[in-house]
Amino acid sequence: MLTSVAAARRALPSVDRLLQSEAVGILIARYGRALVTEAIRDRLDSHRGELSDAPPGAIAPFDEHAFVDACACLLQVRTQPSLKPVFNLTGTVLHTNLGRAPMPKSAAEAVVQAMTHPVNLEFDLGGGARGERDSHVERWLTKLTGAEAAVVVNNNAAAVYLTLNTLALKKEVLVSRGELIEIGGAFRMPDIMARAGCKLHEAGTTNRTHLKDYTAAISARTAAIMKVHTSNYAIQGFTAAVPERELATLAHEHGLPFIVDLGSGMLVNLEDYGLPHEPTPREAMAHGADLVTFSGDKLLGGPQAGLIVGKKELIARIRKNPMKRALRVDKMTLGALEAVLRLYADPERLVQELPTLRLLTRPLADIEAQAQRVLPAMSAALGTRAEAGIIACSSQIGSGSLPVDSLPSAGIAVSAGAKRRGSFADRIAAAFRALPVPVIGRIKDGAFIMDLRCLEHEDEFVAQLAHLKIDEKPNHKGH
Numbered sequence: 410m411l412t413s414v415a416a417a418r419r420a421l422p423s424v425d426r427l428l429q430s431e432a433v434g435i436l437i438a439r440y441g442r443a444l445v446t447e448a449i450r451d452r453l454d455s456h457r458g459e460l461s462d463a464p465p466g467a468i469a470p471f472d473e474h475a476f477v478d479a480c481a482c483l484l485q486v487r488t489q490p491s492l493k494p495v496f497n498l499t500g501t502v503l504h505t506n507l508g509r510a511p512m513p514k515s516a517a518e519a520v521v522q523a524m525t526h527p528v529n530l531e532f533d534l535g536g537g538a539r540g541e542r543d544s545h546v547e548r549w550l551t552k553l554t555g556a557e558a559a560v561v562v563n564n565n566a567a568a569v570y571l572t573l574n575t576l577a578l579k580k581e582v583l584v585s586r587g588e589l590i591e592i593g594g595a596f597r598m599p600d601i602m603a604r605a606g607c608k609l610h611e612a613g614t615t616n617r618t619h620l621k622d623y624t625a626a627i628s629a630r631t632a633a634i635m636k637v638h639t640s641n642y643a644i645q646g647f648t649a650a651v652p653e654r655e656l657a658t659l660a661h662e663h664g665l666p667f668i669v670d671l672g673s674g675m676l677v678n679l680e681d682y683g684l685p686h687e688p689t690p691r692e693a694m695a696h697g698a699d700l701v702t703f704s705g706d707k708l709l710g711g712p713q714a715g716l717i718v719g720k721k722e723l724i725a726r727i728r729k730n731p732m733k734r735a736l737r738v739d740k741m742t743l744g745a746l747e748a749v750l751r752l753y754a755d756p757e758r759l760v761q762e763l764p765t766l767r768l769l770t771r772p773l774a775d776i777e778a779q780a781q782r783v784l785p786a787m788s789a790a791l792g793t794r795a796e797a798g799i800i801a802c803s804s805q806i807g808s809g810s811l812p813v814d815s816l817p818s819a820g821i822a823v824s825a826g827a828k829r830r831g832s833f834a835d836r837i838a839a840a841f842r843a844l845p846v847p848v849i850g851r852i853k854d855g856a857f858i859m860d861l862r863c864l865e866h867e868d869e870f871v872a873q874l875a876h877l878k879i880d881e882k883p884n885h886k887g888h
């Protein structure tokens with residue numbers, strides 16, 4: 410035992426001395442000198458603090474082994490990637506907070522190619538001159554939608570912004586009051602319009618808008634008529650909306666462009682896959698839309714992107730807007746998007762190749778069988794601390810698609826059993842989030858629910874259940 414705190418502090422090795430040690434050398438080889446030096450400094454600081462707080466007589470001599478181990482732990486935590494894979498068992502297939510669409514392998518390969526090699530991003534290999542970056546996907550987008558031309562930007566919010574800013578700067582855009590939606594986060598249609606520099610002119614009422622409402626609202630200040638697909642909610646009951654064909658005719662009679670913001674916008678008819686219908690850009694074009702905007706990472710199942718398709722002349726104007734430069738996508742997005750669009754050229758294989766569609770169309774019997782397979786391992790991992798059981802549940806498509814329809818699914822519910830309640834489900838949820846590959850489920854009626862629709866790596870999921878540690882005591886700090 411050392412007698413005084415001061416003596417114990419004096420006996421601590423210096424940072425330089427520790428950096429010379431063999432064990433620290435291994436850490437330097439792995440993490441680099443800068444991070445290791447920082448970790449040693451921080452651990453020495455906390456060690457000094459612990460010495461000061463120690464009761465007299467309880468001061469142990471410096472243990473270099475333990476100290477280096479603590480540094481190794483600290484470095485491991487500090488260098489872990491912040492962005493990492495999780496299991497999405499929330500029941501929402503396109504979960505915005507979990508990165509929306511998982512991408513097909515061919516898209517991942519295209520991204521790796523684009524990242525690790527110089528590519529002909531804006532280079533015309535035929536003529537050897539400067540090329541147009543959107544051309545790599547434009548040929549597919551026009552083929553799949555029937556549009557004359559296409560532009561790609563960062564996301565659909567940017568697509569709407571750029572379209573309005575190009576066509577209606579300092580002018581009015583006519584929109585039905587029932588379509589002035591908020592799509593979560595900060596995407597409110599009226600705000601985007603204001604930032605795009607145009608004035609919103611509302612037509613009709615929340616539940617009913619008629620053609621005469623639009624006609625009455627048209628003036629010399631009007632620059633466009635817009636229809637917004639009310640993706641994330643459904644107006645039911647006493648409602649009226651004007652069909653796209655009639656709006657297109659009205660717009661064209663007044664020499665105005667007709668814009669449709671589809672939100673999700675699927676490139677194939679989902680009914681062919683046994684799912685509810687979702688409007689397609691091809692349909693909107695056929696109804697007379699001049700421009701259609703939609704997302705790359707909602708039902709389409711590709712990377713985050715905003716796609717604008719439509720008339721050549723209007724697309725050319727959008728492309729010339731200086732803001733296009735600020736909103737353009739990079740080579741990785743274009744690589745992934747091209748690979749995903751390529752899959753749509755083969756609708757028969759699409760359901761196998763495209764993860765979004767594969768997950769959405771997974772047969773219930775398949776999910777139930779998986780639940781049966783996973784349950785024993787789950788019960789074993791929980792031991793006596795909680796009970797697991799198979800439940801029927803319903804999955805959602807998510808990201809504002811098809812709000813009223815949900816898909817029958819199966820899952821595992823973990824609950825405390827009869828004796829415990831209250832925050833126990835929160836603690837179970839925290840334990841699953843703390844697994845090497847965090848498992849994200851949801852809490853319902855005091856139970857932690859995992860919808861298995863999106864469980865594709867079952868072996869990995871089962872194997873890591875051995876690491877499950879449920880905190881027995883209520884955690885007052887939250888997480």
Ligand SMILES: *Cc1c(COP(=O)(O)O)cnc(C)c1O
Binds near residue numbers: 566808
């Ligand atoms: C989701 C959505 C948007 C925004 O699309 P992001 O790709 O998320 O930017 C815009 N309009 C509608 C109708 C939507 O559903």
